[in-house]
Amino acid sequence: MNFCYGCLNGLDHIRAIFLHLIRWLEHRKLKRVEEKRRKKEKRAALKRAGLGQSLRRFHGKSMEQSSCKIRVAIDMSFDKFMQEKDCRRTVQQLNWSYSVNRRLAEPFQLYVTSFEGSCRKIYDSIESYQNQDIFLKSEPLDDLFKTCEIVYLTADSENVLTGLEDSKVYVIGGLVDHNSEKGLCYNLAIRKGYAHARLPIDEFVEMKTRKVLTINHVFEILGHFSEHGDWEKAFFAVIPPRKGMSRKVGMESGSDMVGSGSECISKPRERCYSPSTT
Template sequence: MASKYTDTTAENCGIKEPPTEIVNSGTIEVLKDESCILEKKDTEPEPIIGVKSVPEPIIGVKSVPEPITEDVDSGTKEPPVKLSKRAKREKRWERNRNRQREKRREEKKRRNRNKREAGVKTRRTLMSDVMSSKINVAIDCTYNQLMNEREREGLAKQIKYCYSSNRSSPSPLQLHIFGYSNGVIDTLARSCPEHSSWDIYRHNGEITEVFSTNHITYLTADSSNLITELSTDRCYVIGGLLDHNRHKGACLERADKMGLSHGRLGLDEVVELSGRAVLAINHVFDILLRYSSCKDWKEAIISCLPPRKISSIRTADQSESEEKSQKD
């Protein structure tokens, strides 16, 4: 008796199946069989040469447009940027700057021409007029090796103050700078670029090469010689040294080494100083400049010293009593 689940396939009945023929035709794979033909597409199609693939847009994501840039080949430009009011004003000022500068220059020339016609001396005429003052004052800038960079910058600043005071004075002194090439010119070039147009005397050599040894007085607070007046046939030298009293007596030592006479200003006879008796270079120059016009040491010293340096002003009786005690 045959089973209910009898296998009636061709293999069990002893019949062989014909071989399956596989044909590859590009993107279609054909399977031939007696009972069916199956067609199957490849999952990865071959790319087409010359056509750039474009990615499909992602659903739900908003595309961001690329920024507009200047294309050199096509000649397209970026859209113009809108300037602010301040930028427009600065651009307009830059455009008219040269014209305004030329206008101011012409106006200054016209004023100076009117002053010359009226007989009024201009500031440049006063500075270059040798008859304005025959008193020579020099700043000795040969102490470059004793100062650091910060002190050299302070020296250049004080020289600038001296020139400014001399320029604004109705009777300017004859200002000399010795040792000009000894690092001073480099420091002045950084702190004051317009120093090349100053109306001063510049010397690279020693003081004795310009003035006679018998006509030079070196000013130093360490000297015991008191200067009572300024002579027009002498040159008064101020030591260009900013060392905060590290090299005490350096100016006096240099004066003795060069065989020069030395002296000090009568500060102790006029005021009582609070602190050291060493003054800045521009303060010493201002005192000499003031005395050359007023001929009064007390007025010159009190008006030129900063108030922080003056502890009290001496009276005439105090000065006389101190002079008597020193003589005794």
């Protein structure tokens, strides 16, 4: 019997292509399952936070119409520390923060500062992001706000944020990979003379992982607290279960930890901390 070795080689090539196609289809299927899981988790978090209504059906207040005059700024001055993929993730988290703000009964006054370079180009290239109700500014924080108004939120701070007030600007660092640039936001605040504080996570919950959250999670926690006045409920409504949270036994309720004026930031072993005196 004569064998056609050329035919066998051709069959092997076809078989290899077929196996590659099968693996690609399996990978795509797993990727879709993972994407659905993430979206489901996000919807559940929004629902628990009372923010689950679809934007397509939602016609809420604009920032101008909002009675809430609390300012929240996302500082986008970290382009040089991020690769393009990180810039894209940062812009995506910015968009999620905008979505949360649109769903608030009384939206924050949302600013994006130092918004230029790679992140701005990516943002401007996405048609659905245009005409969003955000104050988009290329200027840095210093040019837009007084130093005594700025409170930079960073997990590395020893100061604890206990409340929100209209006279301050609460700044979230526009950086996705905090682990690779640990202390960047904290050091920036120290160098610029800004007041700084961390969310009161340690005061209410135990976490198995490092207490660094995404831009949109920090924004959503602030939004939840602004609406409901309870830190503990805000943490459990927003922070993903994979962070391994559990309630601290014997802690005061999250609604008791509300400050006003200079008491909105507390310093360890001191009664209060006034940003204007730093």
